[in-house]
Amino acid sequence: MAADFADTTLITYPVPEERIDLISKVLLPAGISCQRRTAELTVAILQLVASRRGIAALPNWGIKNYVDHDYVIARRIGANGLWSDLFISAREADASLTYLQDFVTTSRDQCFATLEGVIPLE
DSSP states (O other), X not given: OGGGGTTSEEEEOSSOGGGOHIIIIIIHHHXXXXXXXXXXXXXXXXXXXXXXXXXXXXXXXXXXXXXXXXXXXXXXXXXXXXXXXXXXXXXXXXXXXXXXXXHHHHHHHHHHHHSTTOOOOO
C-alpha cells in the first residue's frame, strides 16, 4: 500500500516523476512522498534493492528470474497490483514495412507466450 513507501528510498530510472506510475497513481493520490534515487540499468536498481538501499517498483516479468533465485523479494502494489499499458507506435508510412510487421508479430507472440502476467490490450 502507499503508506508502505513512506520513510524509505524509492529507486527508479532517471525519468520525470510524472512518468513513474507508482508515484503518479499510488503515492501522490495518497499524499505520500519519499526520497528518490535513480539508476539507469535494471540490474543496478536490483543491486541497490538487494543491498537494502531502497525499494523499487519494476514489472514482474522483468525481475522474475531475480525473484526466483531469491535475489530480491517481490510484493504486489495494492490489492490488484499496479498495471501499466505498453504501446508501440510507428509512422503511418512505415506501418506496412515487412520487418516492422514481423517485429510486432514476434514481440506479441513471444511476450504473451513467455512473460508471466502480461495480458494483451484488446
